[in-house]
Amino acid sequence: MESKEISLEMREYLISAGAQTLDWCMQCGLCSALCPWRQVPGHISESFYIRRMQRLGQLGLEGFDAEEVLFACTTCGMCQVNCPRQVKIIENVRSMRSTTVEAGFVPGTLRSVIGSLHANGNPWSGPREKRMDWQKGLDVPAFTPETEYFLFVCCTSCYDPRSQRIARSVVEVLKRAGVSFGVIGTEESCCGETVRKIGDEELFKKLAESNIELFRSRGVRKILTTSPHCLYTFKYEYPELGGEFEVMHYTQLLAELAREGRLAFDGAAGRRVAYHDPCYLGRHNGVFEAPRLLLQSLPGVELVELSRSRERSLCCAGGGGRLWAEVPRGERFGELRVLDAEDKGADTLVTACPYCIIMLEADCLALEKNEKLKVMEISELLIQSLRE
């Protein structure tokens, strides 16, 4: 076995790059054991142990930087919320990734993502001027200083044709509910949540600063997001850069309105619905009740709980830059999520995150369950009930 060298310089670099809690880790291994990668077989599962990665980081030992280890974490937060020492494991992962990303080494699948964020302000290689194309045929109010909420639509729902339906249904429901909201336009840039998790701190700052300046110049005070990822970064990461806004996921506002009786649904949907808690809405933002309240207020919807739900929800595998990763079938934990829903006899798997939708829909199709199980974003179900 070849010898490896402990590098205190590397260790110090990691700490300075954001891994301040690296030394809190006592190597109990709960993180490795709770990691969703343990639920699937395959090469990544066999190579990637988050406990070991922390240890290598503590010692500045090489090995954490192997691509299949370094970029395996989906940042689902299952380890982090349960860590006995409250180590900020995801920040440690981020700082380890930055050692290679800041030096220009990025996994092949993420190269175009980073390139497009630099060039277009979105990860989907979509031209900036087409950012608002999702609105076609829909009358979406423009944000003015008199508007209460600025609706920030996730890049994914701006460009991905499937995901655009989410943006459209969110807008429709907000209009029906009489919410004062509006969008800014093509000057908006990606929130930067995922690229920060990928380890490109500089690019994150660039995107965030441009957004903060734009939002401020337009007089934004309250933000509604379509994606829990944008919610997370606006709420927890923008304030360090001077961007203080009141931020909510759209389901939170709608749930409030429904609770106050200002939003009622009447169309009978007649569905058996399982709700998948997105990691970034649930574990990372603590929103568990709002989506459930909305689903329960739909006539004809029978809500069933998945075996792993709420704090114990199983990740769809799309966070932390993994949305663009190629994973062989049988090794995707999103597939387990589809099977979880089937296990509960659900005909509809509802969630509240555009990443989850992409992952779960692909996994549902791969398992050939798409005839039996429909994957829907919660706003799509809501608008059906309002239309009928």
Next chain:
Amino acid sequence: MGNKSILVVGGGISGLTAAVEAAEVGYEVYIVEKNPYLGGRVAQLNQYFPKLCPPNCGLEINFRRIKNNPKIHFFTQAEVTGVSGQEGDLEVRVKINPRYVNENCTACGKCVEVCPAERENDFNYGLDKTKAIYLPHIFAFPLKYVIDSRACRGKECGKCLEACAYGAIDLDMQPKEMALKVGSIVWATGWNPYDASKISYYGFGRYKNVITNVMMERLASINGPTGGRIVRPSDGKPVEKVAFVQCAGSRDENHLPYCSGICCLASLKQATYVLEQNPAAQAYIFFIDIRALGKYEDFYARVKDNPNLHLIKGKAGEITEDPETKDLIVVAEDQVTQKLMKERFDMVVLATGMVPATREARPPVEMAFDGNGFVVGGANGVYGAGCVHRPMDVASCVQDATAAALKAIQSTLGR
């Protein structure tokens, strides 16, 4: 000159020790115990580590010392409701809840035969049930039956009244209040096991065959729910492969930040229960560190020698249940092989830590506590003893309680 009597709150091993030590040098002692019997958590143990002897003999000796000593007075089903005065001259208000069974009880058990109502058996941590009228356990002291008023159907039923030949049952018994004048107080209310259902990924409360270490003591005890046979709660099948999950809630900032210091030894001990009963059984202990401090290193070395005991370095992750067999699957990263370990077990024992009783039930008297509810200091004539101070084993409790008795005596002398 202070009042020469001492109040001991809690009749577990610490309280009994403090009471007996103080009384045997001539002080008047009152024991106030919440349960209908004395002995506390120790009475619920199967064996002590490291000698693996039963706790009954030690308790019996203490009970005899109490019976033979006119200076010791004890009240069961009692609680302290208020304290006033100062060191050397304290007035304590005590409430005694009705037992509904009086001194005439001979523990013949005829009442149980006719009682139609059931209650969860808290002595066995809910592993079985008793009738509404019950004897807490076969070695109970005082050896008298008691009625659980929450389960009892009352006078309209009255079957036990007819069955009792001694007129020992009194369903009209009322709570009583009394006041005691003492010079000092020893607060020894002990500990509660950490609520394992709060560790959601271990499935306690959802999966029948996930139990806690205190429940394991009852399963292994001759006076326990199975007569000492270690079997699965789901189907009564003998346990052939068992997992002990260490630090279930301990050393964990989200639960108990401290190490209870006894759970590693308890699991090693409990592994011997299983391996003794079934030498072909396999026991696995999933740990962060095995903490067998001081002299206990020897016990650890001895137990670990058994080839059917497997020590796995790696905290267990999510526990799942096979819905058909009710077997449990434990996942951990074995840090020696650095590989995933996914093993199927008949039963999982969660090594839960000790929570001081003072965390939830604060004494109605001024005392200082740390952030976890443990008693710190003590100078106003009220002294903690045993597990309200810190998590400790029985031997340490005895020492700590003896020290507390000395401090309590000094307070009565006005020092």
